[in-house]
Amino acid sequence: MIKAFFRIWILVFIPLGFLLFSESMNPIKMMNHWFVSDRVNETFKGTFYLIEQRLAALPEEQWQAEIHALADYFGYELYLLSQEQIQQAEQDASQAQVGVVLSEDNQTALLALPPNETLLILADNDSDVLVKRLDASSWWLYMMLDESEYLDTLNQSRGTLHLLMARFQETDSSYWPVLIAQLQPEFGFELAVSPLSQLGLSPEHHRQLLEQGIAWSLKEDASTVIYQRLPDQHTVEDPMILVADRIPLPGPELTILALALIILVGSISLGIFLFIFVLWRELNRLKAATSEFGKGNLQHRAEVKKGSMISELSQTYNRMADQIEGMIQSQRELTNAMAHDLRTPLSRVSFAFEMLQSADTTEEEQARYRQSIASGIDTLDHLIQQILALSRYSRVADITQFREVAFAKLLEQEIVQSRIEHPQLSFDLSVAPELSDQLIKLDARAMVRLVNNLLANACRFAASNIRVTLTVEGNSYLLNVDDDGPGIPESERYAVFEPFKQLNNEQREVSKEHGLGLAIVQQIIYWHQGQVWAEESDLGGARFCVRWPILCP
Structure with missing residues (x-):
C-alpha cells in the first residue's frame, strides 16, 4: 500500500509542482500567451497608431517627456525604451524604471523586431509586455499589460x-x-x-x-x-x-503562502491515502478469499459490498468460484458414477476368467464365458470412449475448430444413416428454406456427434415416428428432435442431462448405454454458447430442443 501511495503521490505532485512553480516552461502560461497574442495586438493596434502620430509631431528629444505625460492616463506602465535600455534591462536602475526583467531570449527578440512591428512577450516576472518598434527610429514603445509591483x-x-x-x-x-x-x-x-x-x-x-x-x-x-x-x-x-x-x-507573507501550499498538498495527499487504503483493504479481502478457496474451502466467497471499488472484480471471482465448485462437484459425481458403471463389466470379466480356469466347465460354458469376456471388453471400450468424449467437450471451446459448413446437408446425411440402421422407424426432416443452403459457423465434428446422440436417444424410445426440424428464431438457430415414445416426466427433464443418469436403470445390465449421450449433447451446445432442454412433444413423446446463437463469419 505504501508503495502504491508514493507512486500515485509522485504522479500527482510532480506535474502539479511543474505547473505551479515553472515559469519559462509552464504549458498553461505558454498556451494562454499564444492564444491572447493576436487578440492583444488587435486591441492596441489603434492605440499605438495614435501614440506614434503624437510623437511624430514633436522633436525626438521631447518624446520621453510626452510618454511620461501619457502614462498618467493609462492603468499600466508605458515607456519609451532605447536599444541601450533594452540591453541593460537586468540592471537595478533599468528594472526600477521599466518594471520588469527581460530574459536574454526576450532581449534578442526585441532587438531583432522589424520596424513598425509589435510583439507580445512574457517577461521574467510573469508579466505580459506588448512592445512595438517605432518606424524609422531606434526606439521601442513598451506597454506593460499587467500591473507592476511598483x-x-x-x-x-x-x-x-x-x-x-x-x-x-x-x-x-x-x-x-x-x-x-x-x-x-x-x-x-x-x-x-x-x-x-x-x-x-x-x-x-x-x-x-x-x-x-x-x-x-x-x-x-x-x-x-x-x-x-x-x-x-x-x-x-x-x-x-x-x-x-x-x-x-x-x-501575503511567505508563511501564509507556505501554509496554504501545505494545506493543499496535505488535503490531496489525504485523499490519495484514503483511496489507496480502501482499495488495499478490499484487495486484501479478495486475496484472503482466494487463499481460502485455494486451500480447498470451495464454499468460501469474497464479500461484495455495495459501492465497493472492486465489486465487479469480486463478483467475477465469485462467479468463477461457483463454476469451479460446480465443475469439481460434477467431476466427483462423474467419478462415482464411473466407478459404478466400470465395476459391473469388470466383475463379469473377472468371473468369466475364473470360470474358464475351472476344470468342471464344459465346452459350451467356456464358449459362453468367452462371449461374456468379449462383451464386457466391448462395454468397457464403449464406456471409455464416451467418457473421453464427455471430457473433450467439457473443456473451453476451441474456436479454431469452428468452420462454415452446410449444416442442413450434414443433418440430412445423418438422418439417411439412421433410416438405414432403423428401418422400422419413420424419419421426417424439416429445414427452414433460408437454411437449406446457408453456411453456418460451428464445430462440424461436435455437432454431428450431437445430432447422432439425439437421434440415438430418439430411436431408443420412439414407437414409430421421429421428426427433426431446423429453424431460425431471432438471432439463434433452433434444432428440435421429437419422438412418439413414452416421453419424459416433467420432474426428470433436467436430470436426464446428468452424466450416467438413466430413467430405465434396469437396462444397464443388457445395454451399452451409460447415460452419457445427453450429457455430451449438453457439453457440446455449451461449447457453442447455447442451451438444450427437454419438453413434451406433440407426437406424444419427448422433444429435445437445442438453441445456439448465430455466429458471425
Missing part, C-alpha cells in the same frame, strides 16, 4: 499617503515630530520624518524621490518601506521625507 504598491498606499499628507499640510513643519508621535499609536507600522540626505538611499531611489516625490523598497523580511516627500519641500535642497517602515506589502 504600481501595485503605490495603489495600495495611495489613499493612506494622501490622508497623511493632508495632516502634514495642516501642521507647521516645526510640529511634524509631535504629529508623528500622535499618529504612531494608531498605525500598525513605523512612521518617521527624516531629511533625504540621512536615509542612505540608492541613487535610483534618490532620483525617484526628487522627480516623483515617492519611492519604495522591499526589505529582507518581506516588509515594505515607502518614502514620501512631505508638502512644501519641492524647492528645498535637502527635503524632509516621511518614512513608513515595515509595511506588510505588497502581498
Whole structure:
C-alpha cells in the first residue's frame, strides 16, 4: 500500500509542482500567451497608431517627456525604451524604471523586431509586455499589460499617503515630530520624518524621490518601506521625507503562502491515502478469499459490498468460484458414477476368467464365458470412449475448430444413416428454406456427434415416428428432435442431462448405454454458447430442443 501511495503521490505532485512553480516552461502560461497574442495586438493596434502620430509631431528629444505625460492616463506602465535600455534591462536602475526583467531570449527578440512591428512577450516576472518598434527610429514603445509591483504598491498606499499628507499640510513643519508621535499609536507600522540626505538611499531611489516625490523598497523580511516627500519641500535642497517602515506589502507573507501550499498538498495527499487504503483493504479481502478457496474451502466467497471499488472484480471471482465448485462437484459425481458403471463389466470379466480356469466347465460354458469376456471388453471400450468424449467437450471451446459448413446437408446425411440402421422407424426432416443452403459457423465434428446422440436417444424410445426440424428464431438457430415414445416426466427433464443418469436403470445390465449421450449433447451446445432442454412433444413423446446463437463469419 505504501508503495502504491508514493507512486500515485509522485504522479500527482510532480506535474502539479511543474505547473505551479515553472515559469519559462509552464504549458498553461505558454498556451494562454499564444492564444491572447493576436487578440492583444488587435486591441492596441489603434492605440499605438495614435501614440506614434503624437510623437511624430514633436522633436525626438521631447518624446520621453510626452510618454511620461501619457502614462498618467493609462492603468499600466508605458515607456519609451532605447536599444541601450533594452540591453541593460537586468540592471537595478533599468528594472526600477521599466518594471520588469527581460530574459536574454526576450532581449534578442526585441532587438531583432522589424520596424513598425509589435510583439507580445512574457517577461521574467510573469508579466505580459506588448512592445512595438517605432518606424524609422531606434526606439521601442513598451506597454506593460499587467500591473507592476511598483504600481501595485503605490495603489495600495495611495489613499493612506494622501490622508497623511493632508495632516502634514495642516501642521507647521516645526510640529511634524509631535504629529508623528500622535499618529504612531494608531498605525500598525513605523512612521518617521527624516531629511533625504540621512536615509542612505540608492541613487535610483534618490532620483525617484526628487522627480516623483515617492519611492519604495522591499526589505529582507518581506516588509515594505515607502518614502514620501512631505508638502512644501519641492524647492528645498535637502527635503524632509516621511518614512513608513515595515509595511506588510505588497502581498501575503511567505508563511501564509507556505501554509496554504501545505494545506493543499496535505488535503490531496489525504485523499490519495484514503483511496489507496480502501482499495488495499478490499484487495486484501479478495486475496484472503482466494487463499481460502485455494486451500480447498470451495464454499468460501469474497464479500461484495455495495459501492465497493472492486465489486465487479469480486463478483467475477465469485462467479468463477461457483463454476469451479460446480465443475469439481460434477467431476466427483462423474467419478462415482464411473466407478459404478466400470465395476459391473469388470466383475463379469473377472468371473468369466475364473470360470474358464475351472476344470468342471464344459465346452459350451467356456464358449459362453468367452462371449461374456468379449462383451464386457466391448462395454468397457464403449464406456471409455464416451467418457473421453464427455471430457473433450467439457473443456473451453476451441474456436479454431469452428468452420462454415452446410449444416442442413450434414443433418440430412445423418438422418439417411439412421433410416438405414432403423428401418422400422419413420424419419421426417424439416429445414427452414433460408437454411437449406446457408453456411453456418460451428464445430462440424461436435455437432454431428450431437445430432447422432439425439437421434440415438430418439430411436431408443420412439414407437414409430421421429421428426427433426431446423429453424431460425431471432438471432439463434433452433434444432428440435421429437419422438412418439413414452416421453419424459416433467420432474426428470433436467436430470436426464446428468452424466450416467438413466430413467430405465434396469437396462444397464443388457445395454451399452451409460447415460452419457445427453450429457455430451449438453457439453457440446455449451461449447457453442447455447442451451438444450427437454419438453413434451406433440407426437406424444419427448422433444429435445437445442438453441445456439448465430455466429458471425
